[in-house]
Amino acid sequence: MIVTNTDGGGTFEHAPVGSHIARCIKIIDLGTQKGEWQGEANFKHKIIIAWELPNELMSEGEFKGKPFSVSKFYTASLGEKASLRKDLANWRGRDFSEQELLGFDLKNILGKPCMVSVTLSDKGKARVSGVMAAPKGVPVPEQINPSVHFSLQEFDQKVFDSLSDGFKNMIMVSPEYQSLSNGSSESSGFGRESDFLDDIPF
Numbered sequence: 001m002i003v004t005n006t007d008g009g010g011t012f013e014h015a016p017v018g019s020h021i022a023r024c025i026k027i028i029d030l031g032t033q034k035g036e037w038q039g040e041a042n043f044k045h046k047i048i049i050a051w052e053l054p055n056e057l058m059s060e061g062e063f064k065g066k067p068f069s070v071s072k073f074y075t076a077s078l079g080e081k082a083s084l085r086k087d088l089a090n091w092r093g094r095d096f097s098e099q100e101l102l103g104f105d106l107k108n109i110l111g112k113p114c115m116v117s118v119t120l121s122d123k124g125k126a127r128v129s130g131v132m133a134a135p136k137g138v139p140v141p142e143q144i145n146p147s148v149h150f151s152l153q154e155f156d157q158k159v160f161d162s163l164s165d166g167f168k169n170m171i172m173v174s175p176e177y178q179s180l181s182n183g184s185s186e187s188s189g190f191g192r193e194s195d196f197l198d199d200i201p202f
Contacts, residue, residue, distance in 0.1 A: 013058050015068035015118050015126040021140050022116045024109045025069065026050035026148040028167055029076075031174025045076040047084075047106070048167070051116055051128070054141040067144055070118055072128040078104060087131040110147045113140040152176040 030046040050071035058066055074084040078101055088104075089095045091114045096104070117130035134140055150159045152174070160168065171177050 013060060013068070014120075014124075015053060015070050016056055017118055017120060017126070019115055019117050020053045021055055021113065021134060021138065022051035022053050022070075023111060023113050023140065023143050024049060024147075025052045025111075025143065025145045026071070027106050027110060027150070028148070028163065028171075029151045029153075030073075030167070030170050031152050031176040033170065033174065046073055047076050048073050049106075049109070051114070052143070052145050053116075054144055068126075069145070070116060070126055070128050072131075090130070090132045093133045107149055110149060111143055152180065155180055 026049065028048045028050075030048060032043050033046045035042050035044060048071050050069055052067045052069045054067050056068045058064055058068060072087075074087075075082060076084070078085045078088075078096060085096065088109070091109070091112075113134045115132045115134050116128050117132075118126050119129040121127045148159065148162070150156065150163065150171075152171070160171070163171075
């Protein structure tokens, strides 16, 4: 399965621009990643969420007949201005309650249907610009690709090994992965996934 706009490992068809029925198929914890804002370095805990588009199939190459997939990077936060909170609220059709904000298990969205808006980035690559609830009465095909969930707090070597080299390289430079590799349970202080632990139904 190909996740678009990630590590640029080849030339593939881009998912078509527009609004599409989708299902969530991947949640990958990337750990704390270094970024830059207004010329200054910052460190934020990042995740990536991917969806398959079961009604949009690739027409060429080794993946001909397989559904397109699209993805979006998020900061692992349910803060008031966080993109993750905005997209999940649109998907759910309501914002989070105060109780839910104490912890939300992202695994609850795996396999769940929605609509995604696909646009083109400045570099001409497909990107997810919006997520919303699937319209009532609109049929959503069964999931085609297997679900993938990778968490640095629940590290699974087999799942890690199944990820693309691009994702693995990003994860391996995170302080969370470094702590695991060094046999340390100490936090780097750059970020934690603890906000997403409670098992609250999606």
